[in-house]
Amino acid sequence: MFSNEPRTHYQKNQLGEVICQLRFPEILSIGAKPPVDFQEAIRADYPRYQCLQEQAAPKITGTPGNLSLQNRPATPNYQFVSLDGVWRVNLTSKFISLACKQYDCWEDFARHLDKPLAAFIQLYKPAGFDRVGLRYVNLFDRDALGLHGVPYRELFQSFYLGPLALDEISEAGVRACGVDGELSIRGGCFLKFHAGPGMVRQNGQKDGKPRFILDMDLYMPGNVPANLSAGALQTLHSQADALFRGAITDTLHDSLLPEDI
Numbered sequence: 323m324f325s326n327e328p329r330t331h332y333q334k335n336q337l338g339e340v341i342c343q344l345r346f347p348e349i350l351s352i353g354a355k356p357p358v359d360f361q362e363a364i365r366a367d368y369p370r371y372q373c374l375q376e377q378a379a380p381k382i383t384g385t386p387g388n389l390s391l392q393n394r395p396a397t398p399n400y401q402f403v404s405l406d407g408v409w410r411v412n413l414t415s416k417f418i419s420l421a422c423k424q425y426d427c428w429e430d431f432a433r434h435l436d437k438p439l440a441a442f443i444q445l446y447k448p449a450g451f452d453r454v455g456l457r458y459v460n461l462f463d464r465d466a467l468g469l470h471g472v473p474y475r476e477l478f479q480s481f482y483l484g485p486l487a488l489d490e491i492s493e494a495g496v497r498a499c500g501v502d503g504e505l506s507i508r509g510g511c512f513l514k515f516h517a518g519p520g521m522v523r524q525n526g527q528k529d530g531k532p533r534f535i536l537d538m539d540l541y542m543p544g545n546v547p548a549n550l551s552a553g554a555l556q557t558l559h560s561q562a563d564a565l566f567r568g569a570i571t572d573t574l575h576d577s578l579l580p581e582d583i
Contacts, residue, residue: 339459345453367404420438476573538562
């Protein structure tokens with residue numbers, strides 16, 4: 323499952339989005355008023371702002387035979403976006419996150435995370451983080467990689483393929499296939515993943531081109547002190563590298579144009 327190969331940079335990485343999210347015990351002051359000081363701390367890098375109202379699922383109250391739904395108040399989700407739209411910071415009363423649509427390397431991602439995370443810790447002084455997560459959403463396009471007609475079983479390890487790993491099964495005859503799992507891995511981390519072919523939505527519409535989706539959400543649960551969050555993310559990233567290389571074959575690895583780091 324894990325690869326022991328050295329870390330690699332891919333010129334043709336197939337990442338649709340990379341997301342880092344840190345959840346913390348609820349801080350009511352974040353939802354009570356707009357985070358003016360936080361915006362000022364990061365506004366040079368993330369000048370575009372909007373506030374979204376997220377509606378939680380209704381709460382079921384009452385007793386059997388006399389149940390009712392009680393609406394919950396909407397939660398503000400403050401969003402700060404870079405001018406080019408590639409980077410996005412989200413802040414709510416329960417989490418802070420950074421998302422990137424054009425991921426290049428971990429060092430670049432970590433640099434973009436430094437300022438908003440430091441500003442959040444300084445301004446809101448969280449007791450710690452309940453969950454530190456790093457998610458990589460890969461969207462593999464065989465045509466773009468020069469692999470038209472190459473079956474998925476020659477590109478991905480069977481652990482992620484389900485029925486598609488079998489020689490006697492034709493991809494054309496598979497109407498739907500997905501492999502999902504959640505398991506503990508080394509380093510005190512956990513992995514939640516989805517793998518399988520699917521259609522990707524662009525601006526709310528399916529673009530009509532099938533891709534192989536490899537969605538890997540690595541996380542560290544429990545009470546992670548704020549001053550150890552950077553180390554936790556580094557651990558997650560190192561696990562993600564080894565997991566990704568262990569998920570693909572040499573054929574796919576070579577098509578991604580690897581470079582030694």
